Amino acid sequence: MPGPYPFFQVDVFTESPLCGNPCAVVLDCADLPDATLLALAREMNLSETAFVWAQADGRFRARYFTPAEEIPLAGHPTLAAVFALVESGRLKVDSYLKMPLNLRDGPIDVEIFARGGIVERVVMSQRKPQFLRTYPADDVLPAFGLSPADLLPGASLQTVSTGTPQLMIPLRGLKSLRRAALDIPKYKLLHQRGDFFDAHLFCLGGVEHGDTFARHFDLPPDTLEDPFTGSATGGMAAYLWRYGLLTSPKFSAEQGHWMNHPGIATVEIIGARDDIQMVKIGGAAVVVLRGELML
Numbered sequence: 493m494p495g496p497y498p499f500f501q502v503d504v505f506t507e508s509p510l511c512g513n514p515c516a517v518v519l520d521c522a523d524l525p526d527a528t529l530l531a532l533a534r535e536m537n538l539s540e541t542a543f544v545w546a547q548a549d550g551r552f553r554a555r556y557f558t559p560a561e562e563i564p565l566a567g568h569p570t571l572a573a574v575f576a577l578v579e580s581g582r583l584k585v586d587s588y589l590k591m592p593l594n595l596r597d598g599p600i601d602v603e604i605f606a607r608g609g610i611v612e613r614v615v616m617s618q619r620k621p622q623f624l625r626t627y628p629a630d631d632v633l634p635a636f637g638l639s640p641a642d643l644l645p646g647a648s649l650q651t652v653s654t655g656t657p658q659l660m661i662p663l664r665g666l667k668s669l670r671r672a673a674l675d676i677p678k679y680k681l682l683h684q685r686g687d688f689f690d691a692h693l694f695c696l697g698g699v700e701h702g703d704t705f706a707r708h709f710d711l712p713p714d715t716l717e718d719p720f721t722g723s724a725t726g727g728m729a730a731y732l733w734r735y736g737l738l739t740s741p742k743f744s745a746e747q748g749h750w751m752n753h754p755g756i757a758t759v760e761i762i763g764a765r766d767d768i769q770m771v772k773i774g775g776a777a778v779v780v781l782r783g784e785l786m787l
Contacts, residue, residue, distance in 0.1 A: 565655025567722010702746030
């Protein structure tokens, strides 16, 4: 580990510093062993830390770690990684660039929209959604201090993956969503028996200008609640489109406002309701810290 390693902290899904979801990005770190990557993610103590480096073919490789483990795909670390690559001069873009980003389970496409070399928005293409297990409301909602009366009428609870499996929990409105409070022992038991990484609770209608609003819950040592979750937003979009809960395949998603970290993403669903090909999640970001890791 020769070091030092360039380091950035990027607030994602926002145009304002200290909003959205913060992500640590470490560059040029291909030589770091897995144990060190996990230790650094614990040290950063954010929902995710991204580790990014250039490969021999000129493409970039990224790995994403929570304080507990590596995950295959994540939204705000993808955007943070791209913003850090441009900010550091490792990636050049004048107005538009589409490129592959190599992740643990293979590449995804990333589009960069810029003006005069300044990035305004990054859009990631998540994987074709998989619709996995469904769950009875009585088994799930008590883990969040809720009851079946809080569920969106007629909706099912289902794990959806656009790269990382997330349990989709559609609620009837903002009042139910705001009352959600994690019961860690109940959620831990549910998680142990489930097929999902985290739980994504959401409703139709935003708190400001969005079409949806969401909250996302994790288990320790990960952060208990995530300010903005790009991968789960993709799964949520696929769920809403498949079950006819959206009239348009393009919408805006809000999250984090009740944590004083408001964020917003643009969402586009590609494909028919019964054959969704991909979900595109986009947003702005702001670099708030830069420096070097001395290891």
